[in-house]
Amino acid sequence: MAETNAGPMLAADGTPLKKSLARALRRQKLRALMLIAPLLIFVLVTFVIPIGDMLLRSVKNDIVADTLPATVEVLGDWDHDAQELPGDDVWTAFYVDMWFAAERKEHTRLGTRLNYELTGVSSLFRKTGRRVDRFDTDIYADQFVALNPEWEAPQTFAAMLDGPAADELPLTADAWARWKEFNVEEGDAVLEEDVPDFVYTALHYELSQGAEVTGASERLRAAAAAVGEFETVSLRDQFADADEDWLDPEVWKTIQLYSPRVTPGYFANAADMQVTPEGLESRPENQQIYGVLFKRTLFMSLVITGSCILLGYPVAWLLANLPMRVANLLMILVLLPFWTSLLVRTSAWKVMLQQQGVVNDVLVWLGLVADDARLTMINNQFGTIVAMTHILLPFMILPMYSVMQTIPPSYLRAAKSLGATNWTAFWRVYFPQSVPGIGAGSILVFILAIGYYITPEIVGGNTGTFISNRIAYHISSSLNWGLAAALGTILLVVVLVLYWAYDRIVGIDNVKLG
Amino acid sequence: MSELTVEKGTPNMMTFTLPMVAGLGLILGFLTGNVVGSPWIGLLLGTVIGAVLGYVLNTMVPSKATGRWVVIIGFAVIGFLFGGLGGAVGGVIIGAIISWFAYWIGRGAYRDDVPIYATPGQTLWWNFFLFICGAIFIFLITPILVVMPLSFNAEDFFTFTPEMLRLDPEGYSLKHYRDFFETSDWQLALKNSLVIAPIATILSVSLGTLAAIGLSQSHVPGRRAIMAILISPMIVPLIISATGMFFFYSTLGNFLEETVGMSKSLVGYIKVILAHAVLGIPFVIITVTATLVGFDRSLTRAAANMGADPVTTFFRVQMPLILPGVISGGLFAFITSFDEVVVVLFVGSAAQKTLPWQMFIGLREQISPTILAVATILVVISIMLLATVELLRRRSERLRGMSPG
DSSP: OHHHHHSOOBOTTSSBHHHHHHHHHHHHHHHHHHHHHHHHHHHIIIIIHHHHHHHHHTTBOHHHHHHSHHHHHHHTTOOGGGOOOOOHHHHHHHHHHHHHHHHTTOHHHHHHHHHTTSTTHHHHHHHHHHHGGGSTTHHHHHHHHHHOGGGGSHHHHHHHHTTTHHHHOHHHHHHHHHHHHHHHHHTOOGGGSOOOHHHHHHHHHHHHTTOOOTTSOHHHHHHHHHGGGSOOOOHHHHHHHHOGGGGOHHHHHHHHHTOSSBOSHHHHHHTTEEEETTEEEEOOGGGOOHHHHHHHHHHHHHHHHHHHHHHHHHHHHHHHHSOHHHHHHHHHHHHHHHHSOHHHHHHHHHHHHSTTSHHHHHHHHTTSSOGGGOOOOSSSHHHHHHHHHHHHHHHHHHHHHHHHTTSOHHHHHHHHHTTOOHHHIIIIIIHHHHHHHHHHHHHHHHHHHHTOOHHHHHHOTTTTOOHHHHHHHHHHTSOOHHHHHHHHHHHHHHHHHHHHHHHHHTOGGGOOOO | OOOOOOOOOOOOIIIIIHHHHHHHHHHHHHHHHHHHTOHHHHHHHHHHHHHHHHHHHHHHOOOHHHHHHHHHHHHHHHHHHHHHHHHHHHHHHHHHHHHHHHHHHHTTGGGTTSOTTOOHHHHHHHHHHHHHHHHHHHHHHHHHHHHHHHTTBSSSOSSOOHHHHTTOGGGBOSHHHHHHHHOHHHHHHHHHHHHHHHHHHHHHHHHHHHHHHHHTSSOOTTHHHHHHHHHHHHHSOHHHHHHHHHHHHHHHHHHIIIIIOOOHHHHHHHHHHHHHHHHHHHHHHHHHHHHHHTOOTHHHHHHHHTTOOHHHHIIIIIHHHHHHHHHHHHHHHHHHHHHOOHHHHHHOOGGGOOHHHHHHHHHHHTOOTHHHHHHHHHHHHHHHHHHHHHHHHHHHHHHTTOOOO
């Protein structure tokens, strides 16, 4: 005994007990984490990352910078306030960019993207894409070749632009590099292809701007000296020929505004605003749709939650206060809708509420409504509210029921025996105890209602749709995915705030099913 | 202590029973008269018949069963004479209602559930309350019940035809069911649903059960955060999950097709199955962790003590005990996948069209009542699932020594 008391307490294998216990605890933690890890990774990869991806998409705007890299670079210096068109540097860079975009069929996508911000841009890009390789810029090639036949050979450009001259002729070098890349993509050898017109155009532009070529080859120096005499063609007129909207500074403003890779534009759109060079601005009254839609979604979700409370409370009370055997039987009437397919219930409401539907038939049959004055109960807000109240009612009844079950009935009797009236006993004694159930059910129903898509889509018509229908529309019909992502992000934030409240009031661990 | 019984007495015939039953007769008579086209005659006749029945049944027919049957059969015969088979059914319903009401009022049965000292106002309120609750239950269940007879409609309408209301066999047919079993669209949808839902369920149940066991250990670092992540697919609205998955899964799909070289349809199924599996996980986690709360941890220690390795302990000791929770979690996951339409609409392609998707298309374009036949089949399936979950719940409560529900 004296020996063991002297040192620290030892485990059976001779290590100190404290250390041994710590090791056991660590091992236990590790084992628990190993069991959780597969699922956690699975959920992270298949769910959390996609949601994060969506959040990024709501601000991501790579397409302008990717499709028009040279233009974006020179357009940054353009003063949009001057109400003047950009200079020749922009036109030349834009010509190069458009040529590649049209060859790769990317210009239509870019046009669609910019069309969200300025109507008409889509057709502008489409028209120009068809014309851009038929611009009259071949005169530059002819004049360079007339000056020196070596200008016809791709080898000349390869030698020149891979050398030091590239630094002096950035646009031409860039155009040439992209031309090489393009040929690799197409599986062609760049040295066997004719040098394209836009390279000559870029070269002509840069030489005529006085590029510093004193240290370069004889050939280039000669060309630099001669370009002043060249016959020129105005790219601006060429573009205006394709579509005269290019002469509208608004188009260039839009391109400049959406050049950055991150844009608040989608969120601004989702909030009925637009990004202008001067900052955020509200859209005109008649274009404000999302504010109305968000308000309507919130309003209808509140109405649905309210009617679920009104209908759910008496039923939950009855279920909690009836003898077990009867309550279980009646519970089936609540659980059967809960377990029935959402589409079954939605189609049932379509059958019930339509003009030739069951409810109208019964009303007409009983003579309460004339046959030619059947009520319109579907494809409007009423239909959506009725159908969704029915669909979400079990989610209200079940939490209320589980809370009310725990309230001892003797409290009510005690209150009454102390002289409270029925109403006072209920309002002062029973109701406060049932509030957690109402809170839990309400938040659950509200969260579910605010993101509903199927039911409003089928029975909502035009006036009963939710924000989610708009998201689905942007995903599958208008293909404005960034806006869909922005709308989704806003909705997600609302839901997360509610969820946080739910966690504070009820706790996620207390969610019960069935 | 001997039971103290108090004679409640029966209400006064002339001042209470007769007016009440006559009042119900008035309403029913008015409604029936309306159907035939002469509401005022109906109203008058109904009032008289109600009063007579209220008097006769309560004073001359002491046996409730006899009295009710006589009235029901009588009304059925009258209904049949006036309106054929449909009229007979209407007669049975009206007869059942009015004879039940006559006895209920006449014998004071409406006071059965309220204390003896309740005032008339309280009694009225209680019965009114029951009436409201009954109406809410009817609201809950009617839409589901209405679908069933309509699915046997002989016409291609979503409404009851006059033939159906007359209970004419001509008005009914199985053609929508035949349509369901013979159309390739519906069969493909059924097949897809039956492929996707079980695989997604197996995936979420196996991963979910393991994780739930891990979560129920006593020392889990970051338990709340992990739980929040695992539950998140249930909290995030489906439309947002679907939007996120739409972007990400199309990238994933391209990767699988081009880099790994899988076929297009296989990739489609993989995407939908993964998406559905993750949607089902919260349900498995919630039900299984709830079951594990009642699990006696000393059982695993006892098993280990007797030489069982962890795997044997899991399958022979722990698994059988938590099986009800696992199965009901699995059923929830199954129904989630089987019912799901938003995500599959966004993530899947036409080759992965599931039953709900096909129903959704049908409802939007309103093509045929085949949807109602499918709906009926689905309701029957959900009744079976509900029964299974209920039985499992009772079993698990019994195992835990709780009183059977």
